[in-house]
Amino acid sequence: MGWLALLAVGMSAVIVAAFLFVPPVRGLGPTTAILFFHVPPAWVAVSAWLLSLFHSMFYLRRGDLRSDRKAAVHAELGLVFCAITVITGAIWARGTWGVFWNWDPRQTSALMLLLIYLAYPGLRGAIADPIRRARSSAAYAIFAFATVPFLMFVVPRAFPSLHPSPIIGGETGGGLGPAARVVFAASLVAFTGLYAWMYGIRLRLEMLADRPADRDGALSDGLAIGERRPPCPPGHRAA
Amino acid sequence: MRIPSCRSRPLEAAAALFIKDLRVEFRSLMSWGLLAASAAGITIATSFAFGGILPDPLTAAALLWIIVLLVAMTGLPQTFVREQEQGTAWTVRLWADPAPVLAAKLGLNFLLLLGLAALVVSLYGLLFNLPLAAPAALAGSVLGGCAALAGSGTLLAAIAAGTGARGLLLPLLAIPLQLPSLAAAVQSTAMAITGEGGATLRAALVLLAAQTAVSGLMSFMLFRYIWDEG
Numbered sequence: 001m002g003w004l005a006l007l008a009v010g011m012s013a014v015i016v017a018a019f020l021f022v023p024p025v026r027g028l029g030p031t032t033a034i035l036f037f038h039v040p041p042a043w044v045a046v047s048a049w050l051l052s053l054f055h056s057m058f059y060l061r062r063g064d065l066r067s068d069r070k071a072a073v074h075a076e077l078g079l080v081f082c083a084i085t086v087i088t089g090a091i092w093a094r095g096t097w098g099v100f101w102n103w104d105p106r107q108t109s110a111l112m113l114l115l116i117y118l119a120y121p122g123l124r125g126a127i128a129d130p131i132r133r134a135r136s137s138a139a140y141a142i143f144a145f146a147t148v149p150f151l152m153f154v155v156p157r158a159f160p161s162l163h164p165s166p167i168i169g170g171e172t173g174g175g176l177g178p179a180a181r182v183v184f185a186a187s188l189v190a191f192t193g194l195y196a197w198m199y200g201i202r203l204r205l206e207m208l209a210d211r212p213a214d215r216d217g218a219l220s221d222g223l224a225i226g227e228r229r230p231p232c233p234p235g236h237r238a239a
Numbered sequence: 240m241r242i243p244s245c246r247s248r249p250l251e252a253a254a255a256l257f258i259k260d261l262r263v264e265f266r267s268l269m270s271w272g273l274l275a276a277s278a279a280g281i282t283i284a285t286s287f288a289f290g291g292i293l294p295d296p297l298t299a300a301a302l303l304w305i306i307v308l309l310v311a312m313t314g315l316p317q318t319f320v321r322e323q324e325q326g327t328a329w330t331v332r333l334w335a336d337p338a339p340v341l342a343a344k345l346g347l348n349f350l351l352l353l354g355l356a357a358l359v360v361s362l363y364g365l366l367f368n369l370p371l372a373a374p375a376a377l378a379g380s381v382l383g384g385c386a387a388l389a390g391s392g393t394l395l396a397a398i399a400a401g402t403g404a405r406g407l408l409l410p411l412l413a414i415p416l417q418l419p420s421l422a423a424a425v426q427s428t429a430m431a432i433t434g435e436g437g438a439t440l441r442a443a444l445v446l447l448a449a450q451t452a453v454s455g456l457m458s459f460m461l462f463r464y465i466w467d468e469g
Contacts, residue, residue, distance in 0.1 A: 009307060060464055115415035122411050128400040136398045139461040140412065146457050147416060155419075 031095040036183055039172040040087040040191035041081040042110070046152060046188045048078030048195065049117065053145040056138035069206045071141055072124060074126045077198055079117045079176065081191070086110050106163040108150040116144050121122035249342075251372070252335040256343035257339060259334060260318055269315050271351065278310045278355050286366035293367040300428035304384060307356050311349055312410045314351050316393045318344050321399035337463035345393045346453070352392075353384035372434025378432050383447035384424030391416050391454035396466045420454075423447045 018036040025032045055071035058064065089107060090100040101107060123140055127133035156163065176184065260332040263454055264271055285302055322328040331340060360381065371377060392413050399409040428441035430436035 010393060062253060074268065094395065112415055112418050115418075119408075119411045123402075123408065126404045126408050135464045136401060139394070139464050140398060142461060143391075143454075143457050146453060147419070150419065 003193070004197060007190065007197060010186060011190045011194065012188050014183060016178075017204075018187070022183050023177060023206045025176055025180055028132075029096075031092050032180070034092040034095070036187040038085060038092060038195060039184070040188045041084040041088070043188065044191050045078045045081040045113075046148060048074045048081060049113075049145055049148055049191075052078060052141050053146065056141040059134055059138045061143075065130060065134060065210075066207075069137065069210075070203065071138060072120075073139055073199055073202045073206060075117055075120045077122070077195060077202065079114065080198075081195065082114050082117065083111060086114055100167075104163055106156045109155045112151055113148065116147060120135055194217045249336060249339045253337035253342035253346075256335060256348045256447050258345055260347045260392060261350075263321065269466070270314065271383065274310055274351070274355065274357055277313070278306055280359055281306050281310070282359050282362040286362075289367075291366060293369065294365075295432065296429040297425065299369070300369070300425045302358075303359055303428060306359050307352065307384075307462055308388065308417065308421060309410075310355055311348075311352055311388065311392065312413065313406075314355075315348050315389075315396035315402040315413075316405050318347050319342050319397050320405070332466065334356070338425070338459055338467045339464040340466060341393065341397075341459060344397070345389055345458070348393045348396070349385055349389040353381070354415045356381045356385055361376040367386065370432065373431045373436070376431035376434075376436060377428065378428035379444055380424060382445075383427065383444050383451070384420065386451040387420035387424065387447045387454070388417055390451040390458065391420065394454075394458040394462055394465070397462065401465065420447060420450045423433060423450070437453055 014036060018033040022036075024029060024030060024033060025035065052071045052074035055067045055074060059067040086107075089110060093102065093107065094100045120137065120140060122222060124133055124137050127136055191203070294302070295363040296348070319328075322331060360377070361434070395413045395416065396409060399412060402408055423443045423446040425438075427440055427447065430440045430443070452466070
């Protein structure tokens with residue numbers, strides 16, 4: 001629980017610092033605070049989809065259903081963080097451009113990715129057989145990720161955009177003061193921690209859903225929800 | 240009767256499967272006929288809604304590709320569904336490797352899309368008096384757009400065909416992934432209608448070719464995991 005408390009404190013500190021202590025950044029003005037809740041979720045979403053890609057490839061290579069569950073959890077959480085990116089982006093656009101949506105290449109790309117990964121849980125829900133579901137989902141996750149570099153990195157640079165330059169290594173990044181840089185890094189760490197926490201919970205739920213229960217609702221291995229299996233004695237392998 | 244395997248000759252296998260699928264389509268004429276009728280009906284309704292006056296080229300091109308895409312969503316999985324319903328899928332699996340099967344299905348879906356696009360463009364010409372400022376560019380746009388849509392749509396159609404909710408699932412899976420291809424096809428078609436373009440038109444066509452190549456390559460890599468599962 002220690003690191004969870006640390007995460008809560010860290011996220012709270014980022015929120016307070018973003019709104020109260022960071023001076024307006026050149027090019028962003030009064031909407032600067034959005035930066036700390038818009039860019040980190042975007043990075044987390046792309047990382048989550050990358051992990052989903054790796055686990056999908058592991059599944060197709062080894063046929064281990066645990067990889068399939070991990071891929072599914074990463075893809076679904078990536079969707080959540082992409083939704084945060086799109087919503088905070090629209091709020092920022094309203095403050096800066098006067099409208100929530102204007103089909104800017106970056107907005108469009110993020111929305112397309114949201115739609116692409118929105119189909120992933122739909123696909124999983126449509127297939128009852130676990131093996132067929134795992135194979136189809138893995139193929140779709142790999143196919144879908146092929147669009148991520150194009151939509152996330154090529155389109156925003158290939159088409160004229162009103163969106164500020166990339167934060168890391170871009171003009172705006174150069175405009176970040178020391179305080180903003182610290183808060184930005186803290187926000188990145190906090191969102192990654194939040195992601196790791198959500199991933200742990202979601203994966204445990206996925207694993208529990210596959211454990212058969214008897215008529216009284218007790219799980220087949222006799223462990224309560226959240227209870228850990230005792231370590232095996234030396235020389236024995238876990239079932 | 241012993242069916243000779245074609246595993247050592249993938250090109251022959253792909254050609255044979257393509258001809259088999261084409262023959263099956265033309266014997267029934269039902270599914271492609273219905274798709275053509277749907278496309279014609281929607282195009283006529285569009286022309287009626289616009290009072291026969293061609294909207295600006297970008298809107299006209301967008302409508303054209305949306306009609307093709309929506310009708311194709313019904314048609315793309317048909318070739319896989321038919322194999323399952325007629326009980327021929329396992330014979331095809333035993334007879335040929337997945338790559339020739341995909342090549343044949345890709346070819347068939349490309350032909351289907353091309354037919355639908357040609358029909359819609361022809362009806363546009365009749366109903367809207369579509370000016371053809373650059374016919375070669377329009378042909379290139381239609382070919383590129385159909386190839387890009389077939390390239391990604393065929394694998395997704397194979398995935399959707401294996402589920403119970405294929406009618407709802409394919410648009411959900413395919414439309415977001417096909418939006419970049421759709422955007423490039425709309426841009427190039429609009430420029431072909433106006434006769435403008437040059438470098439921009441070439442860039443859109445190159446983008447379509449690149450999307451076709453990437454999605455085609457990915458499809459060939461992944462198809463066996465979908466197809467072998469049955």
